[in-house]
Amino acid sequence: MSKETILLVDDENEMVELIEIYLKNEGYELLKASSGLAALELLQRHPIDLIILDVMMPQMDGFQTCKKIREKNTTPIIMLSSKSRDIDKIAGLSIGADDYVTKPFNPLVLMARVKSQLRRYNQFNPIRLPNVNEIQIDGLAINIATHTVTVDGTPVKLTPREFAILKLLAKNHGIVMSMEKIYQEVWNEPFMESKNTVMVHIRKLREKIEEDGQNPKYIKTVWGIGYKLE
Structure with a gap:
């Protein structure tokens, strides 16, 4: 609940x-x-x-x-x-x-x-219809329809790529996504050793949504595998 x-x-x-x-x-x-x-x-x-x-x-x-x-x-x-x-x-x-x-x-x-x-x-009001366009994880809210993100109610400006990565991780909440999978889903092209590209975008995303980038609350690194949203 x-x-x-x-x-x-x-x-x-x-x-x-x-x-x-x-x-x-x-x-x-x-x-x-x-x-x-x-x-x-x-x-x-x-x-x-x-x-x-x-x-x-x-x-x-x-x-x-x-x-x-x-x-x-x-x-x-x-x-x-x-x-x-x-x-x-x-x-x-x-x-x-x-x-x-x-x-x-x-x-x-x-x-x-x-x-x-x-x-x-x-x-x-026992039946509460969920907002199908919104994914909320603790204080992080992602609106798929409006492409907007807030953290504890404060709007955060993301680039289209950053938003696409965050949306992908949110839709697979708790599941570890490999850098290869992230790249293929977001860039829609073969991976071709693009680890640095994914890592740079993850770093920038953390700078915008995390209070402490060194100890992230939302985007967790699973060493040797990839990332997941908690």
Whole structure:
């Protein structure tokens, strides 16, 4: 069973870091956006199970973002705000938020609200259709249709060859692919001692998607054989 994915929308770094610690401790996958526009873009590209949405943001505030999301999406939304007046809570709930948490709050209380909303949503939406165009491996998301890649919600620009290699490894997730096989599939021509070509592209790919190229999280080297995506 895949982990549930939470989209956290907040432009306050300290708040994001605090909530991120608690969400990851609970085993959730996390995508982050610092604006309403960025959140809407992520929703188009990723399957999201729940949204934590701050009210006070530049350009498009939480209320506007919530209304926009509700035009096409029923994903649970928990709003965060320093506005504690009843009229503000009513406004948030009336435009489609499922819960409203006022700042400051106990992070454990927020986690309890997250679990409650997910439990309720999953109870009434037991069948979740997968996005057949997207391959998600931990924080790495590959959209086959749009040829886009994100790592922990951050877009990564790949060349067509790099994308083709990543897609090949992702479609064969956990299977070791030899350099010969990679070359033949991606370049569509005989191997002819092209190990260096594959190695250079793998190195560049790692530089873009790995936090630590010397200790890669996703693309693993199987010495003497090839590479695999974990």
